[in-house]
Structures are given as C-alpha cells and as structure tokens.
Amino acid sequence: MRIAVPNKGRLHEPTIDLLERAGLHLENGADRQLYADTVDPDVSVLFARAADIPEYVADGAADMGITGYDQVREAQVTDVAELLDLEFGRCRLVLAAPEDGSITSVDDLAGGTVATEFPNVTREFFAERGLEPNVVEVTGATELTPHVEISDAIVDITSTGTTLKMNRLGIIEEVLSSSVRLFAREDVREEPKIREVRTALASVKQAEGKRYLMMNVPEDRLDDVRDVIPGLGGPTVMDIANGGGEKVAVHAVVDERAVFETITDVKQAGASDILVTEIERLVE
Ligand SMILES: Nc1ncnc2c1ncn2[C@@H]1O[C@H](COP(=O)(O)OP(=O)(O)OP(=O)(O)O)[C@@H](O)[C@H]1O
Ligand SMILES: O=P(O)(O)OC[C@H]1O[C@H](OP(=O)(O)OP(=O)(O)O)[C@H](O)[C@@H]1O
Ligand SMILES: [Mg+2]
Known part of the structure; x- marks a missing residue:
C-alpha cells in the first residue's frame, strides 16, 4: 500500500511527524526524493504536491492520501473515501472583497470576476446560488488581484486573517472549512493494511x-x-x-x-x- 503525503509547504512537516508518532517511521526518504519506505514493508510513501494528492489516490498512483479537505474538494475526485479527520491544517476558504468597495454580498458578484486557486469549488459555490461569475484561476498571491483590477473578489484560504487584513479585504461569506484528512480509494478502503494505518493514525489523535x-x-x-x-x-x-x-x-x-x-x-x-x-x- 502506498500513501501520498505533501512533499513541501506547511503540511509536510506535521504529516511526517504524525506518521512517525504513529510508528510508521520513514526510511531512506531523504529530502527531494519521490518515494520513501517505512518500517512496515507493506507501506511506502509517495511525496507529492498537496493539490495533486487526491488525483494520485483516485488514479492509483497511491492508495491512501493525506492532504487538506479543500484540495480533496477542488480535485472533484470520485471513488475516494475520507477515513479520518487529522485535525491540523485548519483553515477556511472564504469569499472576500475590498473592504471599502461596492461588493458586500454574494449576489453583488453576478456578472463580476472572482480570482482563486480553487476554481471548481468557487464555481460550485456560486452555482448553488444560481450565479455564474467569471472565475479567473491564479496560482498564488490571490489577495492582490482585486487591487490590480484583475478581479472584483477572491476565494482564498484564511486562518489567522492576517493576509486578508494586510490586503484590506473583508470576508463576505465562508465557502468551506478545511482540515487535513486521511482518505483512500473506495476499492481498497477495507483492505487490512489500510485499516491498520487508519487505526495507527487514530491512536495518535486519541492520545493527544x-x-x-x-x-x-x-x-x-x-x-x-x-x-x-x-x-x-x-x-x-x-x-x-x-x-x-x-x-x-x-x-x-x-x-x-x-x-x-x-x-x-x-x-x-x-x-x-x-x-x-x-x-x-x-x-x-
Ligand atoms: N494559512 C493556512 N492555515 C492553515 N492551513 C493552510 C493555510 N494555508 C494553506 N493551508 C492548508 O495547506 C494546504 C496546502 O497549502 P500550502 O500553502 O502548504 O501548500 P502549497 O501552497 O501547495 O505550498 P507552497 O505554497 O509552498 O507551494 C492547503 O490546501 C490548506 O489545506
Ligand atoms: O489568514 P492567514 O493566517 O494570513 O493565512 C492565509 C494565507 O496562508 C496561505 O498562504 P501561504 O502562506 O501558504 O503562502 P502561498 O500563497 O505562497 O501558498 C493562503 O494562501 C493565504 O494567503
Ligand atoms: Mg500556500
């Protein structure tokens, strides 16, 4: 069984730490490597970008994955089941717009432009309101886009709120709330090894x-x-x-x-x- 985990970014360290505490010690997995073994000969690790992990699990490149719920939703994968809320990497995906601007509600974005790293989740959010704004996909620094007239509003991650405040953006509505999850492909979720990994990770959460x-x-x-x-x-x-x-x-x-x-x-x-x-x- 192979488990896909974030190769860098803020989720990398806490994920590795959790695996270690669960007894799944990594072996010959030096930095920048694609794969690592674990002490369990039946469990290996694949390092991937947080955003790619759901897809890798769905496609069979890995059997289990650990990444943010926001990423699982954005990837729109089917046949993937959540096994455990690992309760770190807590953040919210929010719709936000310039504090002193004319956008103060979701409806104000009818015919407007929304910039985001999460185009699928964003379109879904507006579709539920019967709206179909123009969605511009960006790959970072989303908070800048309303100030350079690329967008009227953004859908982006917030946790402390510092970045929004620094960019004079106010939250209009929460789109989803996220934390890191363990998930597996439906066809393998009941496999003994996968249940074993789930139990090991759950036992660490239990002890915290x-x-x-x-x-x-x-x-x-x-x-x-x-x-x-x-x-x-x-x-x-x-x-x-x-x-x-x-x-x-x-x-x-x-x-x-x-x-x-x-x-x-x-x-x-x-x-x-x-x-x-x-x-x-x-x-x-
Ligand atoms: N400010 C935050 N607070 C808490 N969790 C966050 C925050 N930003 C992102 N996350 C979570 O971490 C996941 C990955 O974000 P992160 O920024 O670590 O990765 P990345 O953007 O792919 O890495 P990098 O920015 O180094 O390319 C997000 O999908 C989300 O679930
Ligand atoms: O509410 P806050 O605590 O300010 O956190 C929110 C920020 O954190 C993330 O960025 P990150 O630090 O991952 O930088 P990135 O844009 O390079 O991914 C996210 O994209 C926001 O910009
Ligand atoms: Mg980031």
Missing part, C-alpha cells in the same frame, strides 16, 4: 491531549480516590509487589486539562507518589 496518571493509594482510601478521577473508563487498580498489602497502584488516562485539578483532588483523597506521563498512542 491525554495524560497517564499513576499513583499509590492506601486500600481504605481507594473509593475516595476513584471518586475524583475523571476520564476514560474506570482507573486500573493493581497490587503493589512487596507493598505490604496496604497500598495499591492506581493508573488512569485523564484529559490534559483536568490533570492539575485531579492531582490536587487525589492527593487530598490520600494518594501519594503521583506520576504524570504523556501518552504516545491510545488504541481503543
């Missing part, structure tokens, strides 16, 4: 924001401690070897935001020797 808490608790305080531990299922309780029998070890997975309060609470309830560690993966 969770902490593993370990502590020792006198047996007669166990119920009090149990009462104040939030989170995933009940805690695991174990006898301590040579512990003399009065104390047990309690382990629990806790939301990172709850750790601070939980430590105070379990300490008060009688726990000692409290350890907090990160979790690499969590397979449910």
Whole structure:
C-alpha cells in the first residue's frame, strides 16, 4: 500500500511527524526524493504536491492520501473515501472583497470576476446560488488581484486573517472549512493494511491531549480516590509487589486539562507518589 503525503509547504512537516508518532517511521526518504519506505514493508510513501494528492489516490498512483479537505474538494475526485479527520491544517476558504468597495454580498458578484486557486469549488459555490461569475484561476498571491483590477473578489484560504487584513479585504461569506484528512480509494478502503494505518493514525489523535496518571493509594482510601478521577473508563487498580498489602497502584488516562485539578483532588483523597506521563498512542 502506498500513501501520498505533501512533499513541501506547511503540511509536510506535521504529516511526517504524525506518521512517525504513529510508528510508521520513514526510511531512506531523504529530502527531494519521490518515494520513501517505512518500517512496515507493506507501506511506502509517495511525496507529492498537496493539490495533486487526491488525483494520485483516485488514479492509483497511491492508495491512501493525506492532504487538506479543500484540495480533496477542488480535485472533484470520485471513488475516494475520507477515513479520518487529522485535525491540523485548519483553515477556511472564504469569499472576500475590498473592504471599502461596492461588493458586500454574494449576489453583488453576478456578472463580476472572482480570482482563486480553487476554481471548481468557487464555481460550485456560486452555482448553488444560481450565479455564474467569471472565475479567473491564479496560482498564488490571490489577495492582490482585486487591487490590480484583475478581479472584483477572491476565494482564498484564511486562518489567522492576517493576509486578508494586510490586503484590506473583508470576508463576505465562508465557502468551506478545511482540515487535513486521511482518505483512500473506495476499492481498497477495507483492505487490512489500510485499516491498520487508519487505526495507527487514530491512536495518535486519541492520545493527544491525554495524560497517564499513576499513583499509590492506601486500600481504605481507594473509593475516595476513584471518586475524583475523571476520564476514560474506570482507573486500573493493581497490587503493589512487596507493598505490604496496604497500598495499591492506581493508573488512569485523564484529559490534559483536568490533570492539575485531579492531582490536587487525589492527593487530598490520600494518594501519594503521583506520576504524570504523556501518552504516545491510545488504541481503543
Ligand atoms: N494559512 C493556512 N492555515 C492553515 N492551513 C493552510 C493555510 N494555508 C494553506 N493551508 C492548508 O495547506 C494546504 C496546502 O497549502 P500550502 O500553502 O502548504 O501548500 P502549497 O501552497 O501547495 O505550498 P507552497 O505554497 O509552498 O507551494 C492547503 O490546501 C490548506 O489545506
Ligand atoms: O489568514 P492567514 O493566517 O494570513 O493565512 C492565509 C494565507 O496562508 C496561505 O498562504 P501561504 O502562506 O501558504 O503562502 P502561498 O500563497 O505562497 O501558498 C493562503 O494562501 C493565504 O494567503
Ligand atoms: Mg500556500
């Protein structure tokens, strides 16, 4: 099975990092190479432009892909199924126009010109409103086009909003909201290896924001401690070897935001020797 991942740009690093954390360590995949192997002899990696990845998966150059949802929509691929929202690369595709101009609504673009790197998504968006503006495809610096009279408005990516503000553009409407997704071709999505990759990536997402808490608790305080531990299922309780029998070890997975309060609470309830560690993966 081959998985297509972004070869550069802002999605490259976080994608590689995610694969590594999922245990799919890359081998002989030095920069600028087209392919890399992974520790799993049945999984290889193809490096491609973020925008080309959906097409590569649809065509069979790869079986799975990792790229932005915006790119999957723009590629208009069929027979490709989303397996997992990887929740990074969050951004919105928005319709925007000069702040002080005459365009203030979608309808104002009837007969107008819209510049974008996403012509298909843009045409679809307007078609749903019964509009068919002139769509000009550009390959970058889209935000400049309204100021050089190439367009009346743009459909472009925004996340912090800095670029729009710098170019004195205001959002008229959201076209879609995006994040990075794992997807596969329909005909292979149920293959065991693909399910395995999905599970591995999901386990990393599951573990994010969770902490593993370990502590020792006198047996007669166990119920009090149990009462104040939030989170995933009940805690695991174990006898301590040579512990003399009065104390047990309690382990629990806790939301990172709850750790601070939980430590105070379990300490008060009688726990000692409290350890907090990160979790690499969590397979449910
Ligand atoms: N500002 C942003 N914030 C969050 N995600 C973004 C942002 N810009 C782009 N993305 C996401 O990253 C994807 C690829 O964008 P990126 O700019 O990394 O690639 P690229 O434009 O192909 O690379 P390059 O600009 O180096 O050629 C987009 O399709 C989108 O899903
Ligand atoms: O809302 P913001 O945080 O300002 O982000 C939005 C900008 O980020 C992307 O550009 P990128 O940095 O990828 O440059 P590029 O145009 O060269 O791809 C996108 O095309 C916008 O221009
Ligand atoms: Mg870019």
